[in-house]
Amino acid sequence: DQQVKQNSPSLSVQEGRISILNCDYTNSMFDYFLWYKKYPAEGPTFLISISSIKDKNEDGRFTVFLNKSAKHLSLHIVPSQPGDSAVYFCAASADAGGTSYGKLTFGQGTILTVHP
Amino acid sequence: DADVTQTPRNRITKTGKRIMLECSQTKGHDRMYWYRQDPGLGLRLIYYSFDVKDINKGEISDGYSVSRQAQAKFSLSLESAIPNQTALYFCATSDSGGGETQYFGPGTRLLVL
Numbered sequence: 154d155q156q157v158k159q160n161s162p163s164l165s166v167q168e169g170r171i172s173i174l175n176c177d178y179t180n181s182m183f184d185y186f187l188w189y190k191k192y193p194a195e196g197p198t199f200l201i202s203i204s205s206i207k208d209k210n211e212d213g214r215f216t217v218f219l220n221k222s223a224k225h226l227s228l229h230i231v232p233s234q235p236g237d238s239a240v241y242f243c244a245a246s247a248d249a250g251g252t253s254y255g256k257l258t259f260g261q262g263t264i265l266t267v268h269p
Numbered sequence: 270d271a272d273v274t275q276t277p278r279n280r281i282t283k284t285g286k287r288i289m290l291e292c293s294q295t296k297g298h299d300r301m302y303w304y305r306q307d308p309g310l311g312l313r314l315i316y317y318s319f320d321v322k323d324i325n326k327g328e329i330s331d332g333y334s335v336s337r338q339a340q341a342k343f344s345l346s347l348e349s350a351i352p353n354q355t356a357l358y359f360c361a362t363s364d365s366g367g368g369e370t371q372y373f374g375p376g377t378r379l380l381v382l
Binding site: 157159162185187189194195196197198199202242244246255256257258259260261262 | 302361
């Protein structure tokens, strides 16, 4: 049972345009969400996160939106740059005391390609 | 220098062989994790350790074992490797007092023939 799903295996965007990566989850106990970026031959690197008490978090060109009622989050990259081309993973964690505390559940990943 | 290192970076082995993957960290974190990545499946948790005396199974622990030799070292063993353990393996660390963010090593690419 895939508790965190990224239904788009790939996304292609023109440089300067917006990239929107989507993620859905099923476990209502998840209350903290993260996005990681992964380049080939490297480990995933943390990009941005959001707590369930918020619906938006911004960091420069990156914004994460959380819709708790829909169990959906998205990552917006504006403007997109060729260096953003990578695999993006969303991940979720549950609150303290739960069996998932301290553990991350990852989605399958979305390959983003930004064309010059 | 990298905060989380993994050795080896690449390994080819044969079915039935025992193999150990090693992870070291200089971040001073209490928690360490082992994941495997397969195409289309994302990262899946194999084992995790919240401190030196605490070892827990993840969602796909069968066929694997771990050892937490010190706060900074966490190794993953495949007692008898099989071809479907061919994957990319990542070690990660996190700070027990610093939220849920995990920091990953560069990965080990393992091929079991």
